[in-house]
Amino acid sequence: MRFSTCSTLVAGLFASSAFAAFDQNRGGAVLKAPEGQSFTSVTGTFTVPTLSGPNKLSIWVAIGDTLEQDIVLKGGITYSNGLTSFASWYPDNETDITSDVPIKAGDSVTVTVSLPEADKSTGTVVVENTTQNKKSTQTLPIPAKVEDPSKLTSLAADWFVQAYQNAGELVRVPRFGTITFTKTSATLANGTTVGPTGAGTFEIQGTSGQIYSRTTVAANGITIRQLQ
């Protein structure tokens, strides 16, 4: 994945521009834990947009291990010709939970991911259709590549809309309009719950640097608006 000037500026919000390691296909917000702290749980609620066409999109909530986001406990939904729901501890494979939590446009979905400070060998992902009370709780083992769970840092709280590249070509984004994460909060290891204020923002970008989204962070939520 290439880095564009714009995302370098965005990453510059944080002193260490460690964000550069992940791809440029995501719009949304990342809150970094305060010095000496880590996250034990992150939650957010969104309404599933009406999506159509061949291009793929995911909407998810996560705890990223570091700002590089190479180990990520996450849950959410994916559109790829149809709507599915998933839980995963990246880079291990996703668990498809659609049979427990089927998804339709207009559904209100709440995702909560939790990783206890005392024992990081198991993460929990809860995906819930709040209106209909359909819920899946997945208990996931640490990804195979992590040798020592106690070394995980749980530094990042993530709320993302992710587009996908097509054979290295420009990002193809289905029309999603505006996606808003509400009831966004994250709990620190010391028990304090914080809102998204202060989170850094990311935008979905094409390989030519074209920007496809505009993210805004407010005390009560995160909005990702599609451009053009």
Ligand SMILES: *[C@@H]1O[C@H](CO)[C@@H](O)[C@H](O)[C@H]1NC(C)=O
């Ligand atoms: C993950 O999925 C890929 C592709 O389907 C498969 O080849 C691989 O074995 C899976 N890995 C695990 C750990 O299940």
Ligand SMILES: *[C@@H]1O[C@H](CO)[C@@H](O)[C@H](O)[C@H]1NC(C)=O
């Ligand atoms: C989820 O909730 C919506 C209402 O927001 C409802 O129309 C839909 O049928 C529910 N889906 C499932 C799978 O329960």
Ligand SMILES: *[C@@H]1O[C@H](CO)[C@@H](O)[C@H](O)[C@H]1NC(C)=O
């Ligand atoms: C937890 O840590 C945060 C950030 O360091 C701090 O603002 C908060 O006061 C702490 N809460 C408690 C209960 O110690």
